[in-house]
Amino acid sequence: MNKTTKKIPNIDALMIIEESIKAGTTVQLTVRGNSMSPLLMDGVDVVRLRPYIPAEIKPGVIILFRYKERFVLHRIIHISLPDSQQNSEAIITAKGDAMTKTETITFADVIAVADVPEHSSLNKVYRQLVLFVYKVRGYLVRSVTFK
Numbered sequence: 001m002n003k004t005t006k007k008i009p010n011i012d013a014l015m016i017i018e019e020s021i022k023a024g025t026t027v028q029l030t031v032r033g034n035s036m037s038p039l040l041m042d043g044v045d046v047v048r049l050r051p052y053i054p055a056e057i058k059p060g061v062i063i064l065f066r067y068k069e070r071f072v073l074h075r076i077i078h079i080s081l082p083d084s085q086q087n088s089e090a091i092i093t094a095k096g097d098a099m100t101k102t103e104t105i106t107f108a109d110v111i112a113v114a115d116v117p118e119h120s121s122l123n124k125v126y127r128q129l130v131l132f133v134y135k136v137r138g139y140l141v142r143s144v145t146f147k
Helices: 010-022 121-143
Strands: 027-030 046-050 062-067 070-080 091-095 103-106 110-115
Touching: 010 027, 010 046, 010 070, 010 110, 062 091, 062 103
Parallel strands: none
Antiparallel strands: 027 046, 046 110, 062 070, 062 110, 070 091, 091 103
16 A cells, blocks of 8 residues: 655644544644753654643643644643633643743643653653753854854
8 A cells, every 4th residue: 555645734734633632533743843852852752632621731731732823832830710710711821841931821722732752761861962962063053153
């Protein structure tokens, strides 16, 4: 059987993923970007995205959500409940592990909970070393001036 590969824009693929999750299907997705490094690395790690129940949404959980017309996979760092104590009105603050900037969203923006791969201690050290090398390389490239 021949496999045919078709490339589609990222936004289209993510919309299909969102529809699948809303229909109750679990989806696997290869991580793009290093905002969650060293836990998740670009093109290396695969996460399992699944439908969630509101009780699962708490600090420390990694979620896929819509943010400024993009899809983002980051960790919840804080949840603020309004006086009414209704989860649907909660303000969620999320952030990539390697980022300093945060995103503020609501429950309506959350698409899925991500189950992430487990890594050994040695693998974590290796990942941190790789990221350090990339940062040093980037610094050196920016520091070199061509005359």
